[in-house]
Amino acid sequence: MSLDAKTVTRIARLARIGLEPGEVDALGKEMGSIIDWVEQLNEVDVTDVPPMIGTGLAKPRLREDRVTDGNRRDDVLSNAPDREGPFYTVPKVVE
Amino acid sequence: MSYRITGNTGEWEIVVGLEVHAQVISNAKLFSGASASYGGEPNTHVSLIDAGFPGMLPVLNRECVAQAVRTGLGLNAQINLFSRFDRKNYFYADLPTGYQISQFAHPIVGEGKVLVDLADGSTREIGVTRLHLEQDAGKSVHDQDPTRSFIDLNRAGVALMEIVSEPDIRSPEEAGAYLRKLRQILRYIGTCDGNMEEGSMRADVNVSVRKPGEEGYRTRCEIKNVNSIRYVMQSIEVEAQRQIEIWEAGGEVDQETRLFDHVRSETRSLRSKEDAHDYRYFPDPDLLPLVIEQSWVDELKAALPELPEAKRERLEQDYGVSRYEASVLTAEQAVADFYETVAKGADARLATNWMLGDFFAALNRTGRSIEDSPVSAEGLRELLALISDSTINGKIAKEVLEDMVETGESASAIVERKGLRQVTDTGAIETSIREILAANADKVAEYKSGKDKLFGFFVGQTMKAMKGKGNPALVNEMLKKLLSE
Numbered sequence: 001m002s003l004d005a006k007t008v009t010r011i012a013r014l015a016r017i018g019l020e021p022g023e024v025d026a027l028g029k030e031m032g033s034i035i036d037w038v039e040q041l042n043e044v045d046v047t048d049v050p051p052m053i054g055t056g057l058a059k060p061r062l063r064e065d066r067v068t069d070g071n072r073r074d075d076v077l078s079n080a081p082d083r084e085g086p087f088y089t090v091p092k093v094v095e
Numbered sequence: 096m097s098y099r100i101t102g103n104t105g106e107w108e109i110v111v112g113l114e115v116h117a118q119v120i121s122n123a124k125l126f127s128g129a130s131a132s133y134g135g136e137p138n139t140h141v142s143l144i145d146a147g148f149p150g151m152l153p154v155l156n157r158e159c160v161a162q163a164v165r166t167g168l169g170l171n172a173q174i175n176l177f178s179r180f181d182r183k184n185y186f187y188a189d190l191p192t193g194y195q196i197s198q199f200a201h202p203i204v205g206e207g208k209v210l211v212d213l214a215d216g217s218t219r220e221i222g223v224t225r226l227h228l229e230q231d232a233g234k235s236v237h238d239q240d241p242t243r244s245f246i247d248l249n250r251a252g253v254a255l256m257e258i259v260s261e262p263d264i265r266s267p268e269e270a271g272a273y274l275r276k277l278r279q280i281l282r283y284i285g286t287c288d289g290n291m292e293e294g295s296m297r298a299d300v301n302v303s304v305r306k307p308g309e310e311g312y313r314t315r316c317e318i319k320n321v322n323s324i325r326y327v328m329q330s331i332e333v334e335a336q337r338q339i340e341i342w343e344a345g346g347e348v349d350q351e352t353r354l355f356d357h358v359r360s361e362t363r364s365l366r367s368k369e370d371a372h373d374y375r376y377f378p379d380p381d382l383l384p385l386v387i388e389q390s391w392v393d394e395l396k397a398a399l400p401e402l403p404e405a406k407r408e409r410l411e412q413d414y415g416v417s418r419y420e421a422s423v424l425t426a427e428q429a430v431a432d433f434y435e436t437v438a439k440g441a442d443a444r445l446a447t448n449w450m451l452g453d454f455f456a457a458l459n460r461t462g463r464s465i466e467d468s469p470v471s472a473e474g475l476r477e478l479l480a481l482i483s484d485s486t487i488n489g490k491i492a493k494e495v496l497e498d499m500v501e502t503g504e505s506a507s508a509i510v511e512r513k514g515l516r517q518v519t520d521t522g523a524i525e526t527s528i529r530e531i532l533a534a535n536a537d538k539v540a541e542y543k544s545g546k547d548k549l550f551g552f553f554v555g556q557t558m559k560a561m562k563g564k565g566n567p568a569l570v571n572e573m574l575k576k577l578l579s580e
Contacts, residue, residue, distance in 0.1 A: 014373055016186050060383040065121050065158030068128030069142035076138055076146045076248070086137040087245035090188040093235055 002032040098266030099307065102339045108307045109335045110315070111270055111300065112262035113327070115277060116255050117287040118231065118295035119162045125230055125254035126153030126196065133293055137247040145252040147191030152381050155180075159254040160385065162286040163203050163228050164395050166256055169280045169402055170223050172207025174392050178227075179384045183374045189233035189246050197257075199376040202227035203385065209260075209280070210404065211272040212422060221273050222261030231255050256287065262301065262312065267328035274298065274324045279403050283428050297322045300355075302334045304342070313338075314348045318355050318362055330355035334362045406431055414443040423451060429465045436472035442483050449479060453493055457500050469500045478506035491515050491563050519566045524557075524573050527565070531556045532577060542578060550574070 003011075008028045012019045019027070073086060080088045099106040124131050127144040144151040167174050179201040182194040204226035211219050233251035235244045258277065264270050278289035278296060289296050303315035318334060321327045333355075338348050353362040401409070403425050410421040410431070424447075425431045438446035454475060461469055478495060481487050487495065487510055498509045510516060518524060531553060532539050542549040557570050 014184075014375070059386055060155055062157035062160070063123070063126075063128065063154040065123050065156055066128065067123050067130045069123075069144075070129035070140045072143075073136075073138045073141070075143065076141045079148075082243070084240070084243070084245060086139075087236070087239075087247060088138070088188075089240070089243040089245055090235075091244070092237065092240070092242050093188055093244045094237075 001036060003028040003035075097307070098268070100304070100335055100339060103343050106307055107304045107335070107339050108309075109265060109331065110262050110303045110305060110312055111264035111331055112315075113260045113264065113270060113273065114299040114301070115258045115260075115274070116231075116297050116299075117166075117258060117277075117281055117289070119159050119228075119254035119256055120286055120288060121156060121158050121162065121254055123156055124252040125156055125159050125228065127252055129252065131253045133295070135249050137245075138249065140249040141251065145191070145248055147193070153196065153379075155382065155385065156254065159228060160203070160387065161395055162254070163226060163256055164387070164392055165284050165399060166258075166281065166286045167204030167207065167226055168392075168396050168399060169284045169286075170204070170207035170209060170226065170258075172223055172226065173205035174387075175201065175203055175205055176387050176389060176392070177201060177384060178203040180228075180379045180382045181376045182379045183229075183376055185374060187232065188244060189235050189248070189251065191233070191248065191251065195230050195232065196379055196382070197229035197376075198227035201384075209273060209276050211269060211276045213268060213272055219263075219269060219272075221263045221269070224259040224261050226256055226258045229255050229257055262303075262315075267331045270300070270331055271324050271328045274327060276403075279426065283400060283403055285400075291323050294322060298327050300327055300330055300334075302331055302338070303348070304335050304338045313342075314350050316348065316350065316362070317352050319352055319365065321355055326355060326357050329357065329360065330362060333360055337362060400428070410434070414438050414447065416443070416447050420447055420451060427465065433465055433468070433472045437476045437479065441476055441479050445479050445482060446476075449475065449496075453496055457496060461500060469503065470496070474499060474505060481506055481510060485517060485519065485566065486510065487515055488517050488564070488567055490558075490567075491517065494563075515564060517566050518561055518564050519569060521569060521573060524561070524565055524569055525577070527560045528553075528557050528570070528573055528577055531560060539578070550578075553578070 005024045005028060008024050008031065009019065011031075012027075077083050077086075077088065082089045097108070099108060101107075119125075119131075121131050123129065124140075124142075124145065127142040129142040129145055130140040132140065142151075144153055164174055178198055180196050181199040183197045183199065184194045186193055202225040206225070207223040209221045209223060211221055213219060231250045231253040233246055233248040235246055237244050239245050260273065264273060278287075281287040281296075282289050287296060291297065298321050300318040300321055301315045302318065303313045305311075305313050316334060316338070318330050321330055334353070341348050352365045354365050355362050407418070407421040407425045410416055410424055411418060416424065423430075424434045434446065434450050437450060454470070457470070458465065458468060463469055475496075478492060478499065481495075482489060482492050491510075495506050495509050495515065498504065498513075499506060502509070504512075535553075535556070538549055538552065542553075553574050554567075554570060557574065558565050558567075561570075
């Protein structure tokens, strides 16, 4: 199957990926074939098999409620492309 | 009485459900060891996990889980021993990972209920659908630069409880009462400070309207992030009005997210959120499902403090206060504790009247709260004991209380210093009264010819002559006797 142009455009917008008009059809075909491939899983009969929610081997390790981190602003901002003093900055978000 | 809005085509009923985001009281964040405290220099309460660095793994904070369970217990809700964390995907500048870790399909707390008291004395039950744990986002600052927004991640990753109500609310008043009750419960249990001004409690308000008696619900709109109880109530009113106008004009209400503008008293569409409902939830592969033991839940339950309703009922029984008085006294835990310290072993009626009357008035007048009250509970109890054992009368006691507020001295010290002991010496009282009667022979004659009301005048004059210190019962008794001579 192939995804229709509207669905491809919507997914691209949700993922914040800009598409050229020419790319839409080809991507629709590619994504469709990915879905087809994954759909093979539906061929397995899983009646009476409970959903697997983990390996069953481990319970999550829980953290004690202590402050053990923070106060490392320079590390935190080390990848910021346009740092301004103590802040990250981004193009203005207008509501 | 049901709340109705009258439109051009007749009456309308409103249907409201609330999603309350309550910031969990904890030291550290939900999944990182960075501080969860409010304030702090920008981007200092941030770990690499909160900043969304690649390869960083979240580890769940046990206390945040405990806080959610405690809150669930306080809401009489089902506690789910199995719950799971999901990723809620959306892009926003203050969400560094591009997803919020939340609980979608398997929340930690299921159905519960909140009983709210309304002004007319009736009680309504508002259903709670669920409570789940999730991360807060960071903060965007828009007013520092013409072209850029500044981002502070101190709040990113702080634990929130989202508490979702059923669409059971039918009036702005009920919405306000529900929020106040919820906040009271959270504060009693100590799981959220309920401070709406600082944003530690905020509400999304779902509003729709329908004709009374109509089955099912019409399309609703969600008003995002309302940060005071008053605004929640106002936003419901204006949004319901807007929807009624659309329906009555033959239109359709669109399901959308809106903002409440309290200055212009209107709601506005938030178009930027139009994709917001496509969150593509999926289980967070970094986190194992959360499995907790019933024995731990039982332990948490056993350690819960007395909740507002139980406390109110107990005060009614133990101290013989009315339901209304009990609800005022239990509005805050600190007030209830203060009251019980005063009332225990004292005359409970006297304690109630003084707490609700002169003591609260003194707090108001000085702008103080119960926590930094100028008079301690023990101090107030001592004052009341002086009334009970007839050392001073009630009128003098008011004066003493004012003095206590001003000087911080104890009641007995003030009574001694100012010589305010009540006069119970009948001889002294008789002398005073005889002087008053002699000086007002004309009024005595009027009284004897049937003008009974003058009795109050004689009492007043006598008390004045005795500088307020006469024992009122003895003064009355003696006056009656001497006037009938």
